[in-house]
Amino acid sequence: MTRFDLKEQSKGGSIIILLSLLLFVGCNQSPYKKYESLVKAELASNNHADSLFLGVSLGMTSREFYMHCWDMNKKGIFTDGESNTAVLYKMREGLKFPASMNFYPNFTNDRVSRMGVSFRYDGWAPWNKHMNSDTLRADVIQLLEKWYPNGNPFIRMEDVERGVIHVKVDGNRRIIVGSYDNTYVKVVYTDLAVENQLTLN
């Protein structure tokens, strides 16, 4: 190896160290770090935030969930949702335009531990770009801030390749908001206490 090579090698090594430091500092100050710290603090607080929406909550048994949906169906509030894979709630207020809210839970040990929700403006069409998901996402975040006025604000997280999501954590309840395509905004609620327990097991 020549002196020149050593010098170049040393230069390359410096770049690696510098980039690693930048990445380390970047991660420490990143929204993800904020999110990670928040999750630790909220789980340590033992606060419980189980309420979701429209009488649905984390921790409901499957029977409680289905009976509640059935009751709401009889009242004409819930109907069978998109492609029969969800429950549909037609939103006539709360967002800028009439919208459809489809949701369906996951159960852990027969209790709601996760809830997937999708929002879509009913008047969306290829030519109605003002009803696209980028607009809807901001509207949904505003709506969720009204639904859950207390607790921590949403954290905006951006991934170069995958786009933007917003995350809110209060006690055991995590809410992630993201766009799905031009039309849909998806929201995922997760019971972090359950998720944590599953990870430990």
Next chain:
Amino acid sequence: MTIMLHIKNKINLTSTVLAGILVMGSCTNLDETELLYDQVTQDKFYQSDLEYLSAVGSAYANLFGSFGSADNIMPLQEVSTDEIVVPTRGPDWGDGGHWVRLQTHKYNSQDPRPASTWDKMYSGVNNCNRVLAALEPVGTPASQAYITELKALRAIYYLWLLDLFGNVPLSTDFTDVNPPANNTRKEVYDFVEKELVAAAPTLPKTGPSDELTYGRVNYYTVQAALAKLYLNAEVYTGTAQWDKTIAACDEVINSGKYNLMPSYRDNFVRNNKGSTESIWVIPYDEINAQGHTIPHITLHMESQKTYSMSAQPWNGFATIQEFYESYTDPAQNPGPQGSVIGTNPAGDPETGTLDKRLSNFIVGQQYLADGVSLLLDNGFDATDPNGAPLYFTPYINELLPNAWRQSGARIGKWEIYKGNNGQLSNDYQIFRYADILLTKAEAIARKNQNWNDPDALATINTIRTVHGGVDAFVTLDADKFLAERGREMFVESVRRTDLIRFGKYNSAWRFHPADAADNLGPNGINHLNVYPIPAVQLNANKNLKQNPGY
């Protein structure tokens, strides 16, 4: 030396940056992936040529749930006909009356199924437009191939919009934000034809066993779509196109890539990927590519125990008795006789035709998963003669408000395998070879104005004997032809279109009084033969006009 050093350093730097990106990637290790990407299409279509396929796959996503569920195209094509009814069973399936309105042709612009179907189809159009806008500037042979495929797929979305709604706006530019006015049904027809004809020559001539194009639009998909467009051209435009129909069918039939399956049932089993009748399918998976919800929508709640399902069914979709009888009645369907579930209120066994396609239905006594112990329905209706033992009868006592919980033959066409979660992994054939054979036979008969045309009769009898195991017809007429299409194509989302073409959609059948005659629809057809444009769409676009009569 210097160049090599430069390259070496560049490699080092690139590696570092890549490593950094990976580290940065791990900064966001939430489960956000599912929020941002369509995993359905990733699993099904991203086989190679990853970037193109990932983009093109998103345009197929709108097919999932469009067929094989209680939403979108299937209910519009089936619940409005004599094949399927969704009775109101006490507190179940009332849903604001929209299921009853579909059956009785009282649908309106506020109803959810036309609205969700409009949305689903235009979302498909929009996804095609979006990906086309990204691919068109690329200008490589590879990108051109995908452009052709996407244009054909978009044309098929428009074929369905044309059939269901008639005068729909044509939107082909992703960047166009001007609210469009309606196009005429003829203009949409012309667009669909032009796009499909233009796409055909460069699409691959692959068959059902070609893995790379399974579930995607190929040359024969386009020919099948053209055959269906031309078969209904007289309804759509006022001008019949029998020769074009026959030519498009011949492209499929003469390819040698498709054959009737010796067993009708094998087209619809769980692992039906080997079907030689599959021209175009939706490759469903009950976990990763959902939307085939037949167990959910048709089975009784207690059927969960029969099929060891992880979710409870909803006791909805059933067949209308007279349609079931079109299989078992020897006068309508001559063939070997034997014991079949009968049509009296108790469903007592009677002698009838043993058409092998009776596998389309689930009728009679139901059992627990052991196949021996009786399945009981402790919530049975007091007036139901069968009482607690759960027994599906072809007879349905009423449309509403208190149809018996156990009444109605259920949809058994697709194998409902044990351990399902309410969804199925059976692929759904959008275009099937038997349909193309029937399409050609009908076009020949109509062209020659002779339902007893030897070619048409031979085709019908081939299907009857191979798939049904029933006797050949000696003579045919339009009603017998339509009934045979019904037996073969039951719940494959073609019945409404068939009834309209045969002039029967506005006739009376059980649960559906005859529609009042009018000629307000496109080309002077009854206005009910196209669905209303959803009110929410009219409210959001002042240039859009409602279909006449609504």
